[in-house]
Amino acid sequence: MTTSALRPIGPVHLASRFPPLEAELLTLLRGLHPDDWSRSTACALWTVQDIAAHLLDGSLRRLSFQRDGLSAVPDVPIDGYDDLVNYLDRLNAVWVTAARRISPPLLIDLLEHTSRQVAELFAALDPEAPAIFPVGWAGEERSANWFDVGREYTERWLHQQQIRDAVSAPGLTTREWLHPVLDLFLRALPRRYRDVTAEAATELRVEIDGAAGGDWTLRRVEDAWRLYGGASGAPAAHVRMDQDTAWRLFSKGIDPARARELVSIDGDQTLGAGVLGALAIMA
Known part of the structure; x- marks a missing residue:
């Protein structure tokens, strides 16, 4: 058994990884067969198209709430972690259902347009400044931008990986892609x-x-x-x-x-x- 000295964990700066991650997603989606979009995934009852739509929703929320200052106040009381999870699940379900009326080519266009703007937003943030959203699954009530951005990276990597699994495409599992996910x-x-x-x-x-x-x-x-x-x-x-x-x-x-x-x-x-x-x- 090998051992190494313990060291405090520190920030993981991933803002620069969004353009290549999104480029991989767009290449993947553009190469899908029409039948691939309806394939089941590991993500509950969502298809490949549903996950792509969910990723678009994430970009739209980021730009609207964080860049443009739209109010992000929930429309129901949030009294603890379970309430927050239920609220987010409802938001996700409502969007995904509505987005089934968006065609795959249009989804790709919208993902390309918005992901570029999200990458610009993240690159401009002070990584140590307070984030708009805390990382709840880490038990934080306040988080630094680097952690919020990192959390966003893990989610986008994860959903892309779920699409890759569903269509039997090679995963992004080399160290440059996966180690930051595991570290977070x-x-x-x-x-x-x-x-x-x-x-x-x-x-x-x-x-x-x-x-x-x-x-x-x-x-x-x-x-x-x-x-x-x-x-x-x-x-x-x-x-x-x-x-x-x-x-x-x-x-x-x-x-x-x-x-x-x-x-x-x-x-x-x-x-x-x-x-x-x-x-x-x-x-």
Whole structure:
């Protein structure tokens, strides 16, 4: 077992990755056969066309709320995390249903037009300034722009990957694409373990195999869990999985029972098993 010194996790700056990510999406969509647009995906009851429409909705909301100052106040009371998830699910469902009246060629045109403007918006932001939206799945009530932008990158990468899976296209899973996703997804762990008590300095190591993987350690510090990069030599639990299992696990893209078959846990089984329920999406 290899070990490395623990290091505090820091910002992940991904604004520059949006133009190439969106270029990959547009190339993918333009190459689809007409039948591909109605293929089922891993994203609930959505088809390929539905996911493309959802991505367009994300761009339109970003530009309207963040760039143009349109009010983003919900039309219903939001009293906690579950209320927020339900509200977002409703917004998503309403849009996707209406967008089924948009043709695939027009969807592509609108995605190209709006994604370029979103990339310009993100590139102009001060990464350390307060974000318009906090990263709720990480347990934050206030987030810096770099984290909000990073969260947006993970969502767009994820939905593109779901389309790629549905049409049997090669995934964007080399280190340049996937490692930032995994690095940000792991930041869901402190919220996941917020109600788990343990002695100070208790450590949980998460090792992800593959070119895009790495080591992360969740460490009990005073009355909270903090995430670090790297690994120490004696964690209370050691959770190990490959990179494909990891991104699917943190995005609700794999059945929990199947995930347990693919994930190894050494040491404290109860402590390690908490990783199986971590989510880096609003769900």
